[in-house]
Amino acid sequence: MLEIACGTGRVSIPIARLGFSVTGLDIVPGMIERARSKSVGLPTRWIVGDARAFDLGEQFRLIFLTGNAFQAFLTNADQEALLQRVYAHLHDEGLFAFETRNPIFPRSQTPDGLFVPLETNEEEQDWSPFIDTSGREVRVSRTYVYDHVAQIHHWTTYKRWYEGGKEHTKITRTALRYTFPQELAALLYYNGFSIERQYGNWDLEPLTADSPSIISVCCKRD
Structure with a gap:
């Protein structure tokens, strides 16, 4: 196989x-x-x-x-x-x-947090934080934009944590058809x-x- x-x-x-x-x-x-x-x-x-x-x-x-x-x-x-x-x-x-x-479009009945409806929200939404392998708490937020013509959902994920007295941010982008x-x-x-x-x-x-x-x-x- x-x-x-x-x-x-x-x-x-x-x-x-x-x-x-x-x-x-x-x-x-x-x-x-x-x-x-x-x-x-x-x-x-x-x-x-x-x-x-x-x-x-x-x-x-x-x-x-x-x-x-x-x-x-x-x-x-x-x-x-x-x-x-x-x-x-x-x-x-x-x-x-x-x-x-x-x-799935807005107002559909979906499990919270699993399948985001196909809509645009450019304001950051908080997701559940987690503890990474170094023991740091990492806060997660996301924005998303749906292109109705291309049928592509563009996600931007922000991960933020403190280290050495400073806040660090990692940004990743994902596109889904x-x-x-x-x-x-x-x-x-x-x-x-x-x-x-x-x-x-x-x-x-x-x-x-x-x-x-x-x-x-x-x-x-x-």
Whole structure:
């Protein structure tokens, strides 16, 4: 099986411990090195590569993405390039499974703090602080801007802590593409896939307007 955007192997390594051979692909070399160091002696293979352009010269019975990695493919061209590579590497009787957050608008019923509605709020909102590995309390706040045309949610996260009598701030920026259910169905269809099953969460409940996720299990279309 093949995991795309595998990161440090958080999902692939437990699968390998069950005796399955797993190939992990990620564009970040440091992630792959960490995965390799965590999986010595397991039936794993780790590859640095771009999910939009890789060619492993083989096919897999199962290809999957987790952690909403599909949302990192920000443009239509990015999404289609990914799906074309998946199609080329998927066995004719194989399955392709992935998740993406369900687009949720203001006033939807959502778990607090988990799935921010698609809106803009440029005033910093406080999130739960945490204690880092050095024992410092780190305060967290975020702003977010939703681009309705590009369907991209831009997050800016601020982490602040005191050290040496001074306040320090680390700023990170994240962009997430949101794809609507019918848009996703068309995208998959025109790239050669049929949706076999679709769920709204990891309890395998049906997809609804209030579901936090769109989890799709696909096969090659006849």
